[in-house]
Amino acid sequence: MTTREDIEEMIHHVALNDRAAFEGLYAATSAKLFGIILRVLKDRAAAEDVLQDVYMRLWKGGAQTFATGRASPISWLATIARNRAIDRLRRTKPESGLEGVAEPADPAMGPEDLVVASSERAQIDGCLDELNPDRAAAVRGAYLDGETYADLAARFDVPLNTMRTWLRRSLISLKDCLSR
Structure with a gap:
């Protein structure tokens, strides 16, 4: 199981453009972040797009803004994911009347x-x-x-x-x- 310290270390290495750390961070956190984004957007394809955007922003300098000790790393990542999902939600209108339909569990x-x-x-x-x-x-x-x-x-x-x-x-x- 990945610990808080492991995730913090991966974020710091991602800030230094360490690809292996980025892959590890993605493997350790993507399912949780995807769930948060999916819960907000209720659209699997849009959630996948936002998840990709979250990780692209982390890779392109976003990881440098993480401050150890201010928040747990998963909370920090979850906040970023949630905010990106809300931004996406505000930019688009719901395309169907299926807002209340539950998505299946993440197959991963x-x-x-x-x-x-x-x-x-x-x-x-x-x-x-x-x-x-x-x-x-x-x-x-x-x-x-x-x-x-x-x-x-x-x-x-x-x-x-x-x-x-x-x-x-x-x-x-x-x-x-x-x-x-």
Whole structure:
């Protein structure tokens, strides 16, 4: 299993144009990032394009912006992937009415990966259930569905800064819950 330190080291070597580190980083993180992107876009082909864009940006200098100790490397990568997916979502309109249709599991994931992902998902769902229902819905909207803070503030009829506070405090609560 790849550790946090392994991923940090790979990112630093990618910043130095180390192809082997880039291949290792891709192998260690692409399934997770693809899942995040797919969850936002709900379109497999678009998700593959965005995933490629994420790694191209990392290779072309993006890895140099990673600062050890500020965030976990997978969180940093997940944020980049999520933001690129949201950017893509904002540039395009949904092409079909199939937004609610679930995508099949990533065929590259083996049985062990699927069990781990399922366990992680159950833990995240349990932690989201501990939040106030409005806060949980806002977190899901912002971080899983790609809604903007402004859209969420309008949906929940609260000021924009209140929505930012909800999300920041909810993420802190989720972090605490997930670390138990």
